[in-house]
Amino acid sequence: MHLARHSITSTTPVNVIDVRFDADCDIFAAATPSGFGVYKTWPLRLVRKRDLTGTVSKILPLHKTNIIFLVGGGRNPRYPPNKVIFWDESIGKEVVELEFREQVRGLACRRGTLAVALKRRIVVFDVSNDRKVARTGEWETCENERGLLALATVPDATLLIAPGRQVGHVQLIHLTPCPPPPLPSPPPDTPPISHPTAHRPTRNPVSIIVAHTTSLTTLALPASGRLISTTSSRGTLIRVWNATTGKLLKELRRGSDSAVIYGVAFRGDETELCVWSDKGTVHVFKISDKEGGASNRQSTFSPLSGYLHRYFSSQWSYAQYRLPSSSTHISLHSATTNNSRPLAPEDEKCTVGWIEVPVVVTPPSEAPTAAQSSKASGSKTTAPKPAPQQLRQTQTDYQLVALTFSGCWYRLSVPSSLSSTNTTGAGAGSSSSRRFSSSSSYTATEKGKGKSKRKDESYAGDMDDERPERECSLIEFKRFGRWDGWG
Numbered sequence: 001m002h003l004a005r006h007s008i009t010s011t012t013p014v015n016v017i018d019v020r021f022d023a024d025c026d027i028f029a030a031a032t033p034s035g036f037g038v039y040k041t042w043p044l045r046l047v048r049k050r051d052l053t054g055t056v057s058k059i060l061p062l063h064k065t066n067i068i069f070l071v072g073g074g075r076n077p078r079y080p081p082n083k084v085i086f087w088d089e090s091i092g093k094e095v096v097e098l099e100f101r102e103q104v105r106g107l108a109c110r111r112g113t114l115a116v117a118l119k120r121r122i123v124v125f126d127v128s129n130d131r132k133v134a135r136t137g138e139w140e141t142c143e144n145e146r147g148l149l150a151l152a153t154v155p156d157a158t159l160l161i162a163p164g165r166q167v168g169h170v171q172l173i174h175l176t177p178c179p180p181p182p183l184p185s186p187p188p189d190t191p192p193i194s195h196p197t198a199h200r201p202t203r204n205p206v207s208i209i210v211a212h213t214t215s216l217t218t219l220a221l222p223a224s225g226r227l228i229s230t231t232s233s234r235g236t237l238i239r240v241w242n243a244t245t246g247k248l249l250k251e252l253r254r255g256s257d258s259a260v261i262y263g264v265a266f267r268g269d270e271t272e273l274c275v276w277s278d279k280g281t282v283h284v285f286k287i288s289d290k291e292g293g294a295s296n297r298q299s300t301f302s303p304l305s306g307y308l309h310r311y312f313s314s315q316w317s318y319a320q321y322r323l324p325s326s327s328t329h330i331s332l333h334s335a336t337t338n339n340s341r342p343l344a345p346e347d348e349k350c351t352v353g354w355i356e357v358p359v360v361v362t363p364p365s366e367a368p369t370a371a372q373s374s375k376a377s378g379s380k381t382t383a384p385k386p387a388p389q390q391l392r393q394t395q396t397d398y399q400l401v402a403l404t405f406s407g408c409w410y411r412l413s414v415p416s417s418l419s420s421t422n423t424t425g426a427g428a429g430s431s432s433s434r435r436f437s438s439s440s441s442y443t444a445t446e447k448g449k450g451k452s453k454r455k456d457e458s459y460a461g462d463m464d465d466e467r468p469e470r471e472c473s474l475i476e477f478k479r480f481g482r483w484d485g486w487g
Contacts, residue, residue, distance in 0.1 A: 054078025106147020
């Protein structure tokens with residue numbers, strides 16, 4: 001009797017077609033060949049899933065409402081790629097359809113507004129609470145294959161940015177003020193977290209920024225619209241601009257060789273930003289000295305930058321995290337022989353966002369280390385005495401969440417965060433999860449060969465900076481998609 005061979009692939013990665021955070025990074029939506037799902041970002045939880053016949057290439061949630069914007073695509077598209085579908089999850093069906101004469105390249109939304117990027121123009125629509133849609137404006141751009149555009153989303157914000165008519169230019173468009181979110185019912189017990197106020201245009205606002213000489217690859221705004229970040233096809237520099245004056249504030253260097261930068265995300269308080277690319281590494285930069293602490297790395301020749309090439313005056317990231325590939329997670333559970341030579345991990349496409357996590361901070365004076373306790377008593381090492389509850393304070397910590405297109409969810413703490421110092425509680429993470437840093441991806445795949453670096457990430461040698469390289473810590477790792485019963 002002949003039996004057919006079956007391939008057992010329980011660890012096959014989920015084929016995520018598109019995954020995007022909402023404007024506040026409270027939730028994210030993921031589209032796969034079997035449908036789409038909406039998740040709470042932290043703690044990770046599947047909120048709603050929807051099985052569909054046919055695939056969607058783009059998905060974008062409108063904050064935490066029931067409206068999700070969909071664009072068809074893929075091998076078996078559910079909708080034509082020239083249509084934007086308004087999906088109402090409360091009733092589980094399409095409610096509005098916008099049709100264009102060409103393929104939809106990109107989407108951006110805020111409360112009451114949807115912006116659609118086409119190949120050479122941007123179209124903006126007003127969306128009312130009763131699902132009435134009105135076209136409000138249209139602006140020409142240069143060729144915009146990536147569908148680049150971004151909207152400021154806090155109440156009263158007005159800024160929309162898109163590529164200009166010339167390559168490397170950014171045009172700043174001011175729309176009507178963004179409406180405030182509806183008041184929760186009943187009101188929450190805790191006061192809302194304060195965010196930067198909206199950027200309001202001056203009497204003669206800047207309309208064009210000459211950002212790069214080559215084509216743009218990313219455009220990003222913080223929620224307030226005060227700052228603008230741009231990257232180009234070279235993939236080496238990230239430039240941060242003042243949205244009011246158009247002045248260049250920071251020029252940050254990702255690496256020394258070219259890369260495709262996938263995205264940039266500003267921290268909620270606009271003091272840091274993170275960058276991720278096809279190199280599989282997330283870089284974290286300081287853009288404000290408001291809080292002090294860690295600073296970006298610079299060359300030892302930076303004081304002579306006026307006489308040397310501009311490269312020596314650049315600022316490099318102060319922290320980074322190398323995302324393990326899906327093959328790395330498999331190799332963690334596989335025994336390797338000394339004669340075997342494992343392959344290098346493949347880089348994973350991902351998207352990254354900032355979240356706010358409450359952490360309990362214990363005053364250092366009330367939490368002596370085990371070594372101090374042992375020295376004072378002259379006995380064996382004992383656990384430190386916990387501080388009284390009234391001495392502990394709950395503060396908000398900013399952490400990173402990275403979502404890969406193979407269905408991996410990472411929660412990371414940056415070296416300057418509260419969770420990387422003296423904290424306890426939900427945001428701190430367990431000691432077992434903390435020991436896995438980005439270096440584990442190298443030791444798992446290159447066992448016995450030592451930790452290696454990619455060419456573009458070896459900036460310590462390029463700069464000759466004496467400060468030690470710092471890595472983000474992996475607090476929590478989970479999977480979404482197939483592993484929670486969906487798909």
